[in-house]
Amino acid sequence: MKELKRIKLFAKCGDEALELLLNQPCRRQEYPAGRRMFNPGDPCRALMVLVEGQAESRMMGEEGRELLVDRLKAPMLLAPAFLFATPNIIPVEVTAVTDCVVWHINREAFFEFMQQEPTVLRAFLEELCAKGHFLSGKMRSFAVKGLKNRGKTVSSNILRRMAASPLWPMSPSN
Secondary structure, eight states: OHHHHTSHHHHTOOHHHHHHHHTSSEEEEEEOTTOEEEOTTOBOOEEEEEEESEEEEEEEOGGGOEEEEEEEESSEEESGGGTTOSSOBOOSEEEESSOEEEEEEEHHHHHHHHHHOHHHHHHHHHHHHHHHHHHHHHHHHHHHHHHHHHHHHHHHHHHHHHHHOTTSTTOTTO
16 A cells, blocks of 8 residues: 555545555556566556556557657556546557566546545546646657658758759769
């Protein structure tokens, strides 16, 4: 229970309320360093709380390149935006960088708990908003990098074509 109280979501919960939640379907799972914790497409049926360790989330980008989405450090929620989504699947690969411990709390039990504990509901909504801001910034960063890379490729192709043209004054044949 102390592990969960370290996270903002449960920090203001009474011990009795949190104990009732933990008596619902949930489990504490350990992941050794280097182990893949979640794969893209895995169902998100539980609130996942990283209480120990560090992990990384990655996804495949353009041209099959792997992109680092985020470095994850306990204590924090994992993939909270997908818990109640349709479809509720995890879109990224998550791998333990160090030994990790994750609590998996049943989605329906957590939903009922939030209805009984308004501070938890508010903290969960704040977490979702913060994650939305983070992902928006990440997308903007990827878009700018993508434009720069596409610009370099286009510029390079144009220069190559111009240099190969007999009409271009700087062409090697002139």
